Amino acid sequence: MSQFVIDTAFVTQTLQQMVQIDSVNPGLAAGGAGEGAVATWLYEVCTALGLEVHLQETAPRRPNVIAHWAGSGGGKSLLLTGHTDVVSVENMAGDPFDGRIENGRLYGRGAYDMKGGLASILGAVAALKASGFQPAGDIWLGFVTDEEYLSIGTDALVTAIQPDAAILTEPTDVQLCIAHKGFAWLTLTTEGRAAHGSKYSEGVDAITHMQHLLKMIMTLETEIFVDDLHPLLGRNSVHASMIRGGIGLSTYPDRCTLQVEHRYLPDLQAAEIVQLWQDEIDDLTRTIPDFKGEVNLDFERPGYEILPDAPIVQTLHQAFVDVMQAEPSYMGQYAWLDSAILGHANIPTVILGPGGAGMHAAVEYVNLQDVVDCAAIIAQAAAVWVG
Numbered sequence: 428m429s430q431f432v433i434d435t436a437f438v439t440q441t442l443q444q445m446v447q448i449d450s451v452n453p454g455l456a457a458g459g460a461g462e463g464a465v466a467t468w469l470y471e472v473c474t475a476l477g478l479e480v481h482l483q484e485t486a487p488r489r490p491n492v493i494a495h496w497a498g499s500g501g502g503k504s505l506l507l508t509g510h511t512d513v514v515s516v517e518n519m520a521g522d523p524f525d526g527r528i529e530n531g532r533l534y535g536r537g538a539y540d541m542k543g544g545l546a547s548i549l550g551a552v553a554a555l556k557a558s559g560f561q562p563a564g565d566i567w568l569g570f571v572t573d574e575e576y577l578s579i580g581t582d583a584l585v586t587a588i589q590p591d592a593a594i595l596t597e598p599t600d601v602q603l604c605i606a607h608k609g610f611a612w613l614t615l616t617t618e619g620r621a622a623h624g625s626k627y628s629e630g631v632d633a634i635t636h637m638q639h640l641l642k643m644i645m646t647l648e649t650e651i652f653v654d655d656l657h658p659l660l661g662r663n664s665v666h667a668s669m670i671r672g673g674i675g676l677s678t679y680p681d682r683c684t685l686q687v688e689h690r691y692l693p694d695l696q697a698a699e700i701v702q703l704w705q706d707e708i709d710d711l712t713r714t715i716p717d718f719k720g721e722v723n724l725d726f727e728r729p730g731y732e733i734l735p736d737a738p739i740v741q742t743l744h745q746a747f748v749d750v751m752q753a754e755p756s757y758m759g760q761y762a763w764l765d766s767a768i769l770g771h772a773n774i775p776t777v778i779l780g781p782g783g784a785g786m787h788a789a790v791e792y793v794n795l796q797d798v799v800d801c802a803a804i805i806a807q808a809a810a811v812w813v814g
């Protein structure tokens with residue numbers, strides 16, 4: 428059993444108030460409110476918990492909230508972290524920010540992804556404080572901006588602090604998440620030659636040439652990516668996202684662009700993906716008359732993986748057993764998470780958060796009991812980790 432008692436009323440009220448504050452990511456939705464108001468609110472809550480708090484500007488009116496509980500010395504430090512932004516509320520059923528509670532579920536945009544996880548962090552720290560716990564190592568809270576778009580929040584956070592480990596409270600249905608994929612956005616271009624539709628001897632049709640690169644997607648999907656299976660994450664994948672080309676019915680198109688997205692395993696690098704495309708383009712240039720193509724890497728975020736025997740995973744595993752009286756299950760996430768930035772900044776990170784449904788969907792909710800359970804597990808793990 429955990430010696431830390433979670434204040435369910437505090438956790439519920441904290442979560443409800445957070446959901447009721449609009450923090451739609453302005454990078455994703457034009458006119459989105461941004462994280463400013465929820466940051467101000469978190470600043471006050473953390474200050475009331477007796478933490479030393481400061482705001483770290485990541486963009487105008489979009490600050491990270493960094494709260495610090497100084498240790499007495501000698502222990503390992505720990506970061507508890509999650510993002511404050513939410514995705515667009517377009518097409519949501521009902522009031523997206525009402526935070527209503529029904530049958531043990533709290534509803535609203537961001538309840539599940541991931542203000543539920545933020546409430547678990549606050550509930551854990553409140554329980555540690557209430558118990559009279561005095562940490563040896565530092566406890567840091569990092570409430571970051573912009574995870575749903577470019578992750579400028581965690582990029583900034585890792586320049587400010589260097590904790591010995593982190594727990595990221597993205598939703599995992601109360602499982603330990605130890606791996607997730609990376610993603611890369613590429614633009615493929617074929618060049619043709621514009622000419623009047625009647626001039627077949629002059630025109631080179633860039634759109635028709637794109638078929639060879641579209642075929643490469645099929646080859647990657649059905650031949651190259653099929654054998655490499657990760658036990659938690661499945662396989663590498665790629666899909667065509669957007670295609671553009673042509674300027675008129677009676678004109679040979681001089682250019683066609685295809686944007687593709689790769690989702691890839693932690694052991695693959697974006698540079699290797701680009702090289703696959705470059706090799707194919709080189710091949711096509713040699714073998715197809717008038718073929719001219721190009722690949723550009725527009726944006727990438729690597730995957731992430733931590734071994735089950737890493738100390739922070741073991742600590743969280745034991746805390747789970749102590750609190751839940753059961754063995755935790757382990758999972759991977761297909762989606763990308765900020766843990767990649769933390770991991771690549773040498774901060775070993777495990778992901779644990781509540782269950783619910785409707786991430787990025789029309790109806791979103793989080794299970795309140797899971798939020799409380801995660802708070803108890805995090806309090807127990809933090810106490811053991813920081814000593």
Ligand SMILES: [Zn+2]
Nearest residue numbers: 540541574597
């Ligand atoms: Zn999230």
